Amino acid sequence: MAQNETPIILDETEQKIINIIDAHRDQIIDFAKDIYTHAELGYKEFRTAEKFANFMKDLGLPIKEHLAVTGVKAYLNEEKKDNVSLALIGELDALRIPEHKYANPETQGAHCCGHHAQLAGVIGAAIALTNPEVKEKLDGQVVLFAVPAEEYGEIEFKNKLTAEGKIKYGGGKCELIRIGAFDDIDLDIVHHIGDKDISVGSNSNNGFVSKVIRYKGVAAHAAGAPHLGVNALNAASLGLSALAYQRETFRDNDHVRIHPIITKGGNLVNVVPDEVVIETLVRAANKDAIADAAAKTDRAFRSGAYAIGAQCQITTMPGYLPALSAEANEEVLTAAQIASQSSKKDYEVVKQDTTAHSGGSTDVGDVQHIQPVLTFNTGGKVSGLHSVDFDIVDDELAYIVTAKIFALSAYRLLKNGAAKAKEVIENYHPIFTKDTYIQYMDSFISESTDL
Ligand SMILES: [Zn+2]
Ligand SMILES: [Zn+2]
Numbered sequence: 001m002a003q004n005e006t007p008i009i010l011d012e013t014e015q016k017i018i019n020i021i022d023a024h025r026d027q028i029i030d031f032a033k034d035i036y037t038h039a040e041l042g043y044k045e046f047r048t049a050e051k052f053a054n055f056m057k058d059l060g061l062p063i064k065e066h067l068a069v070t071g072v073k074a075y076l077n078e079e080k081k082d083n084v085s086l087a088l089i090g091e092l093d094a095l096r097i098p099e100h101k102y103a104n105p106e107t108q109g110a111h112c113c114g115h116h117a118q119l120a121g122v123i124g125a126a127i128a129l130t131n132p133e134v135k136e137k138l139d140g141q142v143v144l145f146a147v148p149a150e151e152y153g154e155i156e157f158k159n160k161l162t163a164e165g166k167i168k169y170g171g172g173k174c175e176l177i178r179i180g181a182f183d184d185i186d187l188d189i190v191h192h193i194g195d196k197d198i199s200v201g202s203n204s205n206n207g208f209v210s211k212v213i214r215y216k217g218v219a220a221h222a223a224g225a226p227h228l229g230v231n232a233l234n235a236a237s238l239g240l241s242a243l244a245y246q247r248e249t250f251r252d253n254d255h256v257r258i259h260p261i262i263t264k265g266g267n268l269v270n271v272v273p274d275e276v277v278i279e280t281l282v283r284a285a286n287k288d289a290i291a292d293a294a295a296k297t298d299r300a301f302r303s304g305a306y307a308i309g310a311q312c313q314i315t316t317m318p319g320y321l322p323a324l325s326a327e328a329n330e331e332v333l334t335a336a337q338i339a340s341q342s343s344k345k346d347y348e349v350v351k352q353d354t355t356a357h358s359g360g361s362t363d364v365g366d367v368q369h370i371q372p373v374l375t376f377n378t379g380g381k382v383s384g385l386h387s388v389d390f391d392i393v394d395d396e397l398a399y400i401v402t403a404k405i406f407a408l409s410a411y412r413l414l415k416n417g418a419a420k421a422k423e424v425i426e427n428y429h430p431i432f433t434k435d436t437y438i439q440y441m442d443s444f445i446s447e448s449t450d451l
Contacts, residue, residue: 007341008334013137013415017407018342020128025400028127031055032120032399036392037102039094039109039116042149042172043161045070048092048119052146055123059130061144068175069166074144076129084140084418084425087188088125088406090118091150093172099388112390114193114381117398119146121191121378124403129410140418142410143185148172150363152319155210155279156263159315169441170210171320171363177370178438186425187372189332189409190364191402193385193392194377198340198401200333201352202375205323206255206361208283209294209316209444213239213260213301216311219267219274229272230310233265236276239304239312246296254289257359258282258297283361285322298448318444323365325354329374331420335408336376339401347397352377370437372428374409378402 010018021028031051040048049070056063056074064073070092075081093115097103100110126144128134149158149172158170169175176182215236220229243258250256260280266273282297284290298314305312328351340347352375367373380398383389392398413421432440 008338010338013134013411014338014408016131016134017128017411018338018404020131021124021400021403021407024124024127028120028124028403029395029399031123032116032395035116035119036111037104039104039111040092040107041096041109041154042093042151043069043158043167044107045092045148049146052092052119052123056126056144059126061126061130067181068148068172068179069161070148071172071176071181072146073181074126076126076142076144077135077138078141080139081141081184084414084421085143085184085186086140086410086413086421087143087145087185088122088410089145089147089188089190090122091115091172092119092146092148093151095151095386096153097388100390112387113151113385114390114392114398115150117193117378117392117402118191120399121402121406122146124400125406125410128407134411137411138414139416140414140421142414147176152210152281152361155212155317156277159212159317162317170317171366173363174318174320174366174441177366177434180434182367182371183434185371187374187421188367189374189406191406192377193381193398194379196350196377197347197379197397198336198349199352199377200336200349201328201354202323202326203352203354203356203358204285204325205358205365206257206283206285207287207290207322207365208281208319208361209290210319211280211282211297212315213278213280214313215276215305216313217272217274217308220272222270222272226272229274231272231308232276232310233273235304235308235310235312236262236278237304238307239278239301242300242303243297246300249296250293253285255285255357255359256283256289256293258293281319283359285357287322313448315447316444318441320361320363321365321369323362324368326368326373326375327354328352329424331412332374332376332405332409335405335412338408339404342404343396343401345396347401366437369431370434371430372424374424376405378405
């Protein structure tokens with residue numbers, strides 16, 4: 001709290017929530033650090049999910065596991081679910097950044113997006129909300145929800161899971177929507193590590209589709225008989241160049257980002273490469289721009305194959321919808337101010353700049369299209385998200401304040417007949433139903449072989 005602000009007077013339950021979370025400070029931080037040093041990648045977060053599930057079982061909560069491979073839901077106040085059902089969401093997955101100092105050697109994963117702080121916040125909130133006197137004041141269900149695969153990497157692995165029938169969509173929340181795991185939830189609160197001390201509300205983000213481009217050529221002796229080969233790497237190089245030449249056709253306002261990597265470049269240096277694989281995301285700020293950029297991407301990659309006489313197969317999968325900007329919710333904002341003033345340090349609470357736009361993407365945007373989502377960020381990090389130097393340097397802010405904001409927001413939304421939660425739900429206008437969302441997502445699925 002800033003020096004010149006009037007402190008908010010806490011009611012008995014709010015004080016109890018603060019006291020409980022402070023009393024369990026070490027336990028929450030230990031949980032966070034354990035997840036931080038055992039990072040796992042999307043749809044492979046088995047240890048992380050089990051740890052979250054066991055924590056919820058130890059609190060005496062009924063759980064559902066293995067939702068979209070690794071998702072876990074724990075239920076508090078099941079008897080009040082018909083009034084309002086509020087989910088507190090934490091993401092399970094990490095990034096592959098093997099050089100990070102806390103990278104998990106088994107998975108090469110590192111929590112450089114800080115998702116472990118979300119989980120620490122959710123379990124910390126669960127400790128407070130399961131207290132019988134606190135729970136009694138909640139006039140609604142709280143779902144403690146650990147969700148898989150927010151980072152959209154390893155596209156070929158995800159496509160393999162799809163082929164095996166284990167998932168249909170690459171994004172964890174997208175898949176959870178599809179299988180109905182959001183059907184018993186009315187509104188959600190999500191958190192992310194951010195640049196400011198504490199911010200409430202969200203800016204808009206790009207959406208995207210994913211593509212795997214597979215060039216097939218013909219192997220031959222690279223020095224002795226290259227004339228007998230068809231060089232798939234040359235085709236891929238031309239495709240990448242053709243893609244780069246599309247840039248001037250993208251409008252600034254559409255925030256188009258296309259960023260391919262080569263995941264397979266050849267087999268042996270003295271053999272003409274007969275198979276080259278490229279993965280890319282095609283991102284933009286709106287659905288039309290995504291479709292336009294996706295068509296240009298296909299055209300560019302096909303052109304490389306055409307020039308060389310190779311074959312080019314493009315597999316397209318739906319990614320995420322563009323995330324919407326959202327004003328700070330008053331209850332979450334007050335919860336943030338209380339969490340700040342109850343901390344030893346002077347953390348600044350601000351409303352997120354809703355006019356800003358991020359070129360990144362999140363599947364939180366998909367949930368936003370079917371039900372209301374309230375968002376907040378806490379700081380406590382150094383360096384940028386997804387960077388090798390990312391680290392948490394303020395446990396209090398990243399973990400403890402996060403837990404307090406989750407718990408206090410849930411209480412403030414659900415007290416007094418869940419009046420404030422109902423207000424949010426009544427004022428929300430869905431863009432998709434679950435069914436129309438699935439239709440939209442499925443419209444992107446395609447596999448083409450040209451030449
Ligand atoms: Zn991330
Ligand atoms: Zn993230």
